[in-house]
Amino acid sequence: MIGLNRIRTLIDQALAEWQNLRVDELQFWHRSEARLMLLALLSLTLILLVVRSLTHEWRGRHGLVLPALLGSIPRARLSFLRHTPWALFLVGLGFFVLSLADPYSALISRQESFPGRRIGLLIDASISMRTPFTAATLNKRAATDAAFFTTVAAAERFVRMRMQDKQRDLLGLVEFGNQAYVVTPFTNDYDNILLSISLIGDPVEFSMFPDQGTVTAKAIDQIIGLYKAFNFLDASGNIMVIFSDGEDTHNQLEDKNLDQVVQLAIDSRVPVYFVRTNYDKGEGQIIPDEMWIPAIEKTGGKFYAASSEKALLAAIEDIDRVATGTIQVKQYTSQQPRFAIFAFITVIVWSLAIALKLTVPHFSKLS
Secondary structure (H helix, E strand, O other): OHHHHHHHHHHHHHHHHHHOOOHHHEEEOOHHHHHHHHHHHHHHHHHHHHHHHHOHHHHHHHOOOOOOOOOOOOOOOOHHHHHHHHHHHHHHHHHHHHHHOOEEEOOEEEEEEEEOOEEEEEEEOOHHHHOEOOOOOOOOOOOOOEHHHHHHHHHHHHHHHHHHOOOOOEEEEEEEOOOEEEEEEEEOOHHHHHHHHHHHOOHHHHHOOOOOOOOHHHHHHHHHHHHHHOOOOOOOOEEEEEEEOOOOOOOEEOOEEHHHHHHHHHHOOOOEEEEEEOOOOOOOOOOOHHHHHHHHHHOOOEEEEEOOHHHHHHHHHHHHHHOOOEEEEEEEEOOEEOHHHHHHHHHHHHHHHHHHHHHOHHHHOOO
16 A cells, blocks of 8 residues: 555656646756767667668578468558557657756746645744643643643644645744744745644743743734745735734734734735634633734634634634635746656656557557
C-alpha cells in the first residue's frame, strides 16, 4: 500500500510539473552532448542499413525459405498497428535525448492559482489564558487544561484540516498579549507553521511569555501590517482567525480606537473570525462580548463563543468550510531542473513498448 501511494504521489507530481512546463522557456546544460548522441544514433542506423544492403545476397543463400503468400489474400486493416511498440520506442527515444540534454527553466516568474486562502492566525498568550478549559479530545498532550493549551491544540487541528483538504494556504502566525509578535511570516509550508504552533505551545515557553494583558486590537493591527509587508492587501482571499478568551476591554490602541482598527480590516477586505475560548461562557456572558461581537461582524467575519470543546471544534470546522476559494501567487523559479519529467516519460513509454511486445501476440507478427 505504501509503495502504491508513493507511485501515485510520483505520478501526481509529474503531471503537475508537466502542466506547468513551458517548452519554449527551456534551456539545456548539455545541449552539445545530446546532439552528439543523436548524431551517433543516426550514423549507427545508416551504417547498419549499408551493412544490411551489402549482405543481402549472402543472407539470401543462407536464409530460411518461406512459401509466398497469395496476393489475393487481403491485408488486415489494422496490420500497421504491429509497429506500435517501435513507434513508442522512437517516441521514448526523443524524450531520452531531451532528458540527456539536462533541461532546466531559467529565472522566470508567473502568476499561478491555487486553492486556499491567505490566513493570519492570531493566538492569545496572555495570563488570562491560564484559566481552565476542559477538552478531553483536543488537550491530550498538555499537562494542564489551561485555555491556552486547548487553544493551541485547536489552532493545530485547524491547520491539519487545511492540509487534509489539499489546500495550499499562505499562513502567518502571530502571538499576542499586550504586544503582538510575528512568530512565522506568511508561508505555504504547513510543517513550518505546525512547528511554530508546537513551540509556542510548550509549557516552558508559555510561562516565559512576557505580556500579561490582552490587547487584541494590537494583534489585528500587526497582522494587517504583515499583509501590507507582503503586498497582499490589494489581493483577494485574505482572512484573519483569532483564538482568544475574549477578556479584552481595550477600546483604544495608541492613537486609534477599536472602530478605526476594525475599519482597517474592512478597507483591506480581510474578514475576521474570532474564536472566543472561554469555558462555560455563552455568547454575551462576558462583558467584552458587547464590544467585540458587532466589531467582528462589521468585517464580514463571525464571532464564535466557544464555551465547550464541542463548540470549539464546531467553530474551526465552520471556518474551514467557509475558507474556500483560490489565491493568485507569483512564483519565481531559478534554474529549476526539468530532467526528471522527461526521464519519467521515457521510462513509461519504453516500459509500455516492452510490455506490448512481450504480452500481446499481435505485436510479434510479421504481417
